[in-house]
Amino acid sequence: MNLGALILAAGKGTRMYSETPKVLQTLLGEPMLYYVHAALSGVGDLPFWTVIGHGADMVRAAFPEHEAYFIFQEQQLGTGHAVSIAMPVLEKNGIDGLLVVNGDTPLVSSDIICRFLTLMELNSTALGFISIMLEDPKAYGRVVRDNLGRVRGIVECKDFNAAEHGTASGEINTGIYYFSLKILQHLLPQLTNNNKSGEYYITDLVTLAVQEGHRVEAVNFGGEPCLLGVNTPLELSDAENCLRRKINRQWMERGVMLHMPEMITISPRAALEPGACVYGPSEILGKSKLHHGSCVESHCVVRNTDIGTGAIVHSFSHLEHAKIGEGCSVGPYARLRPESVMEKNARIGNFVEMKKAVLREGAKANHLSYLGDADIGAHSNIGAGTITCNYDGVSKHRTQIGERAFIGSNTALVAPVDVGPGALIGAGSVITKDVPEGMLALARAKQTMLPRRK
Ligand code: UD1
Ligand code: CA
Numbered sequence: 001m002n003l004g005a006l007i008l009a010a011g012k013g014t015r016m017y018s019e020t021p022k023v024l025q026t027l028l029g030e031p032m033l034y035y036v037h038a039a040l041s042g043v044g045d046l047p048f049w050t051v052i053g054h055g056a057d058m059v060r061a062a063f064p065e066h067e068a069y070f071i072f073q074e075q076q077l078g079t080g081h082a083v084s085i086a087m088p089v090l091e092k093n094g095i096d097g098l099l100v101v102n103g104d105t106p107l108v109s110s111d112i113i114c115r116f117l118t119l120m121e122l123n124s125t126a127l128g129f130i131s132i133m134l135e136d137p138k139a140y141g142r143v144v145r146d147n148l149g150r151v152r153g154i155v156e157c158k159d160f161n162a163a164e165h166g167t168a169s170g171e172i173n174t175g176i177y178y179f180s181l182k183i184l185q186h187l188l189p190q191l192t193n194n195n196k197s198g199e200y201y202i203t204d205l206v207t208l209a210v211q212e213g214h215r216v217e218a219v220n221f222g223g224e225p226c227l228l229g230v231n232t233p234l235e236l237s238d239a240e241n242c243l244r245r246k247i248n249r250q251w252m253e254r255g256v257m258l259h260m261p262e263m264i265t266i267s268p269r270a271a272l273e274p275g276a277c278v279y280g281p282s283e284i285l286g287k288s289k290l291h292h293g294s295c296v297e298s299h300c301v302v303r304n305t306d307i308g309t310g311a312i313v314h315s316f317s318h319l320e321h322a323k324i325g326e327g328c329s330v331g332p333y334a335r336l337r338p339e340s341v342m343e344k345n346a347r348i349g350n351f352v353e354m355k356k357a358v359l360r361e362g363a364k365a366n367h368l369s370y371l372g373d374a375d376i377g378a379h380s381n382i383g384a385g386t387i388t389c390n391y392d393g394v395s396k397h398r399t400q401i402g403e404r405a406f407i408g409s410n411t412a413l414v415a416p417v418d419v420g421p422g423a424l425i426g427a428g429s430v431i432t433k434d435v436p437e438g439m440l441a442l443a444r445a446k447q448t449m450l451p452r453r454k
Pocket of ligand 2: 102104229230
């Protein structure tokens with residue numbers, strides 16, 4: 001059997017009331033589609049394609065590594081139509097068994113998919129899908145069975161009426177299906193859009209298959225809330241909370257200390273070593289890494305940042321694409337923009353902003369500074385209010401500061417400029433020329449004192 005998978009992700013997500021395509025709405029900072037991709041990647045040896053349409057360019061840009069596996073559905077005429085658009089690609093790739101997953105099912109796991117596929121394979125099923133039981137079937141497609149318990153079809157909520165379909169049992173369709181390619185080739189041309197939405201429904205394939213006497217299996221996965229489709233802001237939030245609890249619990253089980261875990265967001269791409277500690281509310285996003293003994297205090301946003309052993313990030317700090325070395329101290333109220341590097345034991349205090357800057361070992365900038373496009377030597381001290389003036393209105397320029405330099409408070413370093421090792425700059429200076437090693441530079445008006453007018 002040559003298995004493949006197809007993710008349906010072309011819809012607009014009308015009920016999100018957002019310009020962002022639904023599959024790019026985020027949970028714990030990662031787009032919904034990331035989770036479906038991760039679940040399928042975890043199955044192993046299962047090639048998968050993604051049907052996109054609404055906001056296709058945005059989706060492509062968010063998943064550049066998947067570029068060769070996007071299939072474009074120009075008009076979103078329904079989930080059945082989305083599958084028929086993909087057929088030529090699937091046939092060309094010799095796929096003969098197809099898993100279909102709705103792109104708005106972010107909590108689906110590799111484990112669930114494996115279990116489902118195993119069942120399909122064992123029973124040589126031609127068409128199967130996963131159902132679950134809900135007390136309130138909401139707007140999901142309802143599974144209709146005959147009095148012997150055999151599946152008759154899936155009826156969309158809009159098209160459901162009790163007189164025709166019987167009372168709803170609470171069994172709903174999760175939007176995860178298995179089809180043999182043969183059955184798709186045979187049934188897809190028979191789909192019509194003769195329903196309340198005027199769409200070609202993938203779910204009608206079930207009814208068609210039953211009518212033709214094919215074996216159709218609804219595999220009931222009980223009450224798994226993780227298989228619910230996400231269509232509204234409330235459902236997105238419920239799914240995100242569910243993921244948050246799961247991920248945070250796993251980190252705590254591995255020895256990570258989380259204070260107020262319900263208020264801590266940790267990306268599924270982040271890594272935390274045992275003995276790392278986070279206080280909520282905080283967000284540890286993207287590919288961040290927290291090493292042993294590091295601590296992030298409350299109200300911090302840490303994105304794609306590596307926080308070294310024993311380093312502490314004090315409250316209200318915002319870190320993005322930064323690298324913080326062992327034993328460093330950051331904040332409170334610090335901002336580290338991309339390519340900020342702090343080497344071992346460096347310190348950044350309140351209201352200090354760094355961007356494309358390196359603070360070498362033991363260097364410190366404790367108060368109110370902007371350090372952009374700069375390299376600051378080991379054990380240097382950057383006084384309060386120091387600004388690297390890196391932008392001349394056209395280009396950016398670098399500031400270089402040697403080891404053990406001392407930059408007096410309220411200094412403006414007009415880049416490009418080079419301050420040598422051990423140099424001292426008097427407070428309030430505007431430095432426009434290089435300062436050689438060990439020199440004292442004063443670049444400010446001399447204080448004059450005149451008698452006061454009476
Ligand atoms: C669908 C199912 C419903 C099931 C529910 C589970 C149909 C007709 N109904 O309903 O039985 O209970 O999922 O969550 O399938 N999409 C496309 N192209 C289109 C239309 C949709 O790719 O032309 C994608 C969407 O982006 C979405 C997925 O298909 O990821 C499902 O579509 P959606 O409109 O959300 O279907 P539901 O109404 O939720
Ligand atoms: Ca949906």
